[in-house]
Amino acid sequence: MSELSVNHLLGIKYLNKKDIALIFETADHFKEVINRSIKKVPTLRDITIANIFFENSTRTRLSFELAEKRLSADVVNFSAASSSVKKGETLIDTVNNILSMKVDMVVMRHPNPGAGIFLSKHVKASIVNAGDGAHEHPTQALLDSYSIQEKFGDVGGKNVVIVGDILHSRVALSNIFALKLQGANVKVCGPKTLIPKHIESLGVTVETNLKKALEWCDVANMLRIQNERMDISYFPSTREYTQQFGVNKQLLDSLDKQIVIMHPGPINRGVEITSDVADSAQSIILHQVENGVAIRMAVLYLLASKIK
Amino acid sequence: MGQRVLLTSKEINIILHRLACQLLENHLDFSDTALIGIQPRGIFLAERLAKILKEDYKVKDVALGFLDITFFRDDFGRGDKILKANSTKMNFLVEDKKVVFIDDVLYTGRSIRAALTAIQSFGRPKSIELLTLIDRRFSRHLPIQPNYRGRQVDAINEEKVKVMWAENDGEDIVYLVSK
Numbered sequence: 001m002s003e004l005s006v007n008h009l010l011g012i013k014y015l016n017k018k019d020i021a022l023i024f025e026t027a028d029h030f031k032e033v034i035n036r037s038i039k040k041v042p043t044l045r046d047i048t049i050a051n052i053f054f055e056n057s058t059r060t061r062l063s064f065e066l067a068e069k070r071l072s073a074d075v076v077n078f079s080a081a082s083s084s085v086k087k088g089e090t091l092i093d094t095v096n097n098i099l100s101m102k103v104d105m106v107v108m109r110h111p112n113p114g115a116g117i118f119l120s121k122h123v124k125a126s127i128v129n130a131g132d133g134a135h136e137h138p139t140q141a142l143l144d145s146y147s148i149q150e151k152f153g154d155v156g157g158k159n160v161v162i163v164g165d166i167l168h169s170r171v172a173l174s175n176i177f178a179l180k181l182q183g184a185n186v187k188v189c190g191p192k193t194l195i196p197k198h199i200e201s202l203g204v205t206v207e208t209n210l211k212k213a214l215e216w217c218d219v220a221n222m223l224r225i226q227n228e229r230m231d232i233s234y235f236p237s238t239r240e241y242t243q244q245f246g247v248n249k250q251l252l253d254s255l256d257k258q259i260v261i262m263h264p265g266p267i268n269r270g271v272e273i274t275s276d277v278a279d280s281a282q283s284i285i286l287h288q289v290e291n292g293v294a295i296r297m298a299v300l301y302l303l304a305s306k307i308k
Numbered sequence: 309m310g311q312r313v314l315l316t317s318k319e320i321n322i323i324l325h326r327l328a329c330q331l332l333e334n335h336l337d338f339s340d341t342a343l344i345g346i347q348p349r350g351i352f353l354a355e356r357l358a359k360i361l362k363e364d365y366k367v368k369d370v371a372l373g374f375l376d377i378t379f380f381r382d383d384f385g386r387g388d389k390i391l392k393a394n395s396t397k398m399n400f401l402v403e404d405k406k407v408v409f410i411d412d413v414l415y416t417g418r419s420i421r422a423a424l425t426a427i428q429s430f431g432r433p434k435s436i437e438l439l440t441l442i443d444r445r446f447s448r449h450l451p452i453q454p455n456y457r458g459r460q461v462d463a464i465n466e467e468k469v470k471v472m473w474a475e476n477d478g479e480d481i482v483y484l485v486s487k
Contacts, residue, residue: 002392029393038429041379
């Protein structure tokens with residue numbers, strides 16, 4: 001039957017291939033809906049969703065909120081900066097207090113890896129992980145794969161390279177799980193200090209030469225350097241990083257094929273990617289953002305259908 | 309579980325031609341009419357009628373759309389079944405058009421209620437009519453009646469009307485299935 005195998009979206013690790021196909025199929029319908037002049041459907045009018053963000057976010061939070069509103073759910077927003085968390089309240093207490101106001105689903109971003117999993121074991125609500133530390137960011141990986149599928153027709157067999165700060169990136173880990181599950185070939189590329197040890201055990205290959213990686217790939221997913229998660233210095237200088245791992249127009253034009261450029265945002269223009277590349281016809285960065293709303297609508301719809 | 313034939317392929321064909329003629333009588337050249345098949349099962353009937361109108365009655369152009377009502381239903385989270393969506397194909401706006409909803413079976417009327425809401429995303433129609441192949445009398449939950457009906461059926465709630473189409477199920481036939 002067409003339902004997800006899980007009751008929460010905690011990570012791509014917990015999904016199977018069929019789940020991803022179902023989410024994509026559902027997202028197709030929602031993409032049609034959000035391109036109508038009236039972009040709203042009444043499906044989730046019974047459902048209340050709390051967006052709980054313990055970490056900063058622009059795109060993900062807006063995208064979730066829009067997705068919720070276009071499904072007619074009631075939405076409450078909460079950010080840790082202006083809350084009682086600062087007064088010493090624990091995560092479970094905070095969430096249980098919100099839930100006693102009759103909230104059905106929680107979309108949570110948290111700096112600690114596994115926060116969503118922990119919460120799902122202790123509270124009665126459907127949890128959607130909107131990023132937990134350097135662990136997973138499942139909806140981002142889903143929308144990335146969906147955008148690749150939209151561009152090429154299929155994710156299976158495609159060569160995808162993830163470039164940049166793999167060590168601190170939840171987007172990288174979720175993307176690796178999602179891409180491998182769908183049969184893509186995945187390479188990671190970056191300074192050795194920013195590539196986790198034993199990452200090959202996830203079925204990916206490592207390349208430290210950007211040009212070689214780009215010559216191999218169909219899609220390059222460019223990641224930002226996560227300075228906020230770095231307590232030591234991983235490379236000599238930003239300028240040197242850019243010289244070795246930044247993509248510019250010259251480099252792209254030197255390849256013998258047109259590769260697709262993706263970026264989960266926020267972009268540090270001039271660091272991992274230059275403006276002329278980010279705004280070029282080869283970049284699908286803004287399509288990713290549009291698809292993000294459709295994917296999140298699909299995830300919320302499919303999880304909400306499992307609430308009894 | 310038994311099933312008996314309600315309509316044979318020949319009977320269905322006669323009914324389709326009659327329904328097409330009834331539509332013609334009210335809509336003439338179909339210039340400001342839109343036929344909307346309700347997903348998932350209404351689309352076969354809508355396509356059939358559009359084909360008959362074009363081929364047998366020389367109507368030049370029939371605006372034909374498919375409307376999915378999944379996200380507009382009122383039973384979300386109430387049944388055991390997860391509602392699976394189908395695609396909406398509406399390449400035109402229904403603003404000021406005479407809309408005809410087309411579905412295979414009219415039962416409780418709830419699908420049509422959802423369709424009435426769903427169509428609002430595509431404009432404000434001048435009028436909306438309803439055409440169904442099978443009208444199950446006595447089982448309506450809402451005050452909704454068809455303007456054009458193929459066959460009226462008195463079926464009890466435990467029974468199910470199954471409409472099969474050649475292009476999807478191999479042959480045109482309508483069964484009454486009892487559990």
